[in-house]
Amino acid sequence: MTTVNVSSVTNTVTVTENGSSTVVTVPVTSTVTAITQGPQGPSGAAAFVYQQIAPATTWTINHNLGYKPSVELLDSGSQEIDGDVAHPSDNQTVVTLNPASAGLARLI
Numbered sequence: 001m002t003t004v005n006v007s008s009v010t011n012t013v014t015v016t017e018n019g020s021s022t023v024v025t026v027p028v029t030s031t032v033t034a035i036t037q038g039p040q041g042p043s044g045a046a047a048f049v050y051q052q053i054a055p056a057t058t059w060t061i062n063h064n065l066g067y068k069p070s071v072e073l074l075d076s077g078s079q080e081i082d083g084d085v086a087h088p089s090d091n092q093t094v095v096t097l098n099p100a101s102a103g104l105a106r107l108i
Contacts (some may be wrong), residue, residue, distance in 0.1 A: 050105040050106070076102045
């Protein structure tokens with residue numbers, strides 16, 4: 001949460017949402033609380049697709065993205081599958097599956 005001290009404003013603010021406007025009276029000096037989001041994620045649309053041709057219980061993915069990505073797992077029939085995902089480093093992801101499977105991992 002961020003606090004902003006407003007030292008000079010006009011006495012009214014018009015807020016428009018969904019085509020409806022509301023006029024709000026604002027004192028000359030007031031404190032406004034603004035809600036801010038957390039830090040921005042990695043810039044750009046960096047992504048990595050890993051393909052596991054032969055069925056395996058462990059997929060070691062060296063992606064070099066420089067961060068711990070979200071991982072979507074699909075079997076060779078394009079069906080979503082569950083696995084345990086670990087990130088030993090910002091550039092490597094290890095997926096453990098039971099049973100062994102072939103398919104692909106999308107890292108975003």
